Amino acid sequence: MSDSSWIRKMFEEGLNLKEKYGHKNVYDFSLGNPILDPPEEFFESLKEISESRIKGIHGYMPNSGFKSTRSKISQKISEQSKSNLNSDDILMTSGAAGAINVILHSILNQGEEVIIFKPFFPEYKFYVDNHGGKSLFCDFEEDFTPSMDGLKSLLSPKTKAIILNSPNNPTGITYSEKIIKEICELASESESKFNSNIFIISDEPYRYLEYENQKQPFIFDLHKNGIIASSFSKDLSIAGERVGFIALGEKLNEKETVIEALNFSNRTLGFVSAPAIGQRLVENSINSIVNISKYKAKRDYFYTELTNYGYKIIKPSGGFYLFPKSPINDIEFTELLKKERILVVPGTGFGAPGYFRISYSVDDSVIKNSLEGFKKAIKKI
Ligand SMILES: Cc1ncc(COP(=O)(O)O)c(C=O)c1O
Numbered sequence: 072m073s074d075s076s077w078i079r080k081m082f083e084e085g086l087n088l089k090e091k092y093g094h095k096n097v098y099d100f101s102l103g104n105p106i107l108d109p110p111e112e113f114f115e116s117l118k119e120i121s122e123s124r125i126k127g128i129h130g131y132m133p134n135s136g137f138k139s140t141r142s143k144i145s146q147k148i149s150e151q152s153k154s155n156l157n158s159d160d161i162l163m164t165s166g167a168a169g170a171i172n173v174i175l176h177s178i179l180n181q182g183e184e185v186i187i188f189k190p191f192f193p194e195y196k197f198y199v200d201n202h203g204g205k206s207l208f209c210d211f212e213e214d215f216t217p218s219m220d221g222l223k224s225l226l227s228p229k230t231k232a233i234i235l236n237s238p239n240n241p242t243g244i245t246y247s248e249k250i251i252k253e254i255c256e257l258a259s260e261s262e263s264k265f266n267s268n269i270f271i272i273s274d275e276p277y278r279y280l281e282y283e284n285q286k287q288p289f290i291f292d293l294h295k296n297g298i299i300a301s302s303f304s305k306d307l308s309i310a311g312e313r314v315g316f317i318a319l320g321e322k323l324n325e326k327e328t329v330i331e332a333l334n335f336s337n338r339t340l341g342f343v344s345a346p347a348i349g350q351r352l353v354e355n356s357i358n359s360i361v362n363i364s365k366y367k368a369k370r371d372y373f374y375t376e377l378t379n380y381g382y383k384i385i386k387p388s389g390g391f392y393l394f395p396k397s398p399i400n401d402i403e404f405t406e407l408l409k410k411e412r413i414l415v416v417p418g419t420g421f422g423a424p425g426y427f428r429i430s431y432s433v434d435d436s437v438i439k440n441s442l443e444g445f446k447k448a449i450k451k452i
Pocket residue numbers: 103165166167168169192236239240274276301302303304310314315
């Protein structure tokens with residue numbers, strides 16, 4: 072608990088500030104909660120489901136989820152990737168968070184190592200701890216891509232998995248295909264050298280929140296032990312409905328055993344599967360997405376204003392985060408911003424001291440009204 076997340080800490084401090092100054096007067100950029108409305112197809116499907124009386128649709132289903140939902144997801148991935156998946160390659164989970172836990176529970180033996188790229192989504196460390204693994208953190212380059220020398224030095228016979236996340240939380244950057252290929256090549260070399268299996272877990276709930284049309288490869292097209300952990304939390308704006316999935320490539324080693332282990336873990340960790348209504352909803356909205364031009368507009372406006380004030384930011388291409396350089400120690404600067412009633416999360420919480428995270432998934436008015444405070448804070452330095 073003492074290690075617990077800075078994001079929560081800031082969120083809770085925010086609640087105190089809001090009580091003191093009123094909601095409208097606190098500019099809270101601490102949480103990555105999707106703000107856009109789900110697409111129209113989602114509401115139509117919700118109405119249809121609520122009116123339907125098909126027997127058993129609210130009961131248990133196979134642990135891997137409804138076949139019809141899994142089939143729709145496998146078709147979509149097959150159309151977009153170089154792989155040809157079928158419904159058995161998909162397993163429905165309670166969000167991407169559930170997916171990562173189910174995967175780690177299935178593959179990790181006590182003490183095996185998982186490499187996590189900094190800056191990272193802070194929950195990864197807890198997920199690895201949950202299943203007896205050991206997290207190793209890989210340094211990053213100036214452009215927030217992983218250091219390949221760092222990765223080389225961390226790979227060992229004990230490496231069981233690498234988690235990659237693109238578009239990335241907290242930086243918002245999308246890894247290029249070249250970078251992902253380099254990661255895969257190093258993992259494959261290490262597998263040959265140590266006669267091991269290294270699973271590359273591609274955590275990609277932000278895949279479709281990408282504003283520069285950067286093509287994101289599918290991990291199993293580049294590494295046979297590649298596994299996708301994803302969800303509809305962000306692209307359909309339904310984070311509270313907890314619908315995610317695991318997708319396996321055609322050539323995964325010992326695939327049948329892995330599928331059995333994933334189903335066993337999904338059940339015994341207590342998730343069982345993803346919620347039934349949620350699965351029906353995503354099945355009916357499979358090719359829909361929130362209006363991402365709204366996120367893009369928020370990103371462009373906020374980025375332009377902050378850089379005009381002197382903030383140094385690598386322009387993110389996806390997600391809904393900005394990760395500016397902190398002009399002073401990030402924890403101190405976060406405190407300075409708090410004096411302006413602005414809540415952000417120090418980079419320290421993401422393994423990247425010297426930066427801070429802004430989640431711009433907020434109303435435009437919050438961004439606009441916070442600008443004066445951002446200007447004042449940097450002027451004080
Ligand atoms: C990088 C990353 N991975 C996983 C998750 C968990 O998402 P889900 O709601 O699908 O469990 C999040 C949520 O913010 C995230 O940012």
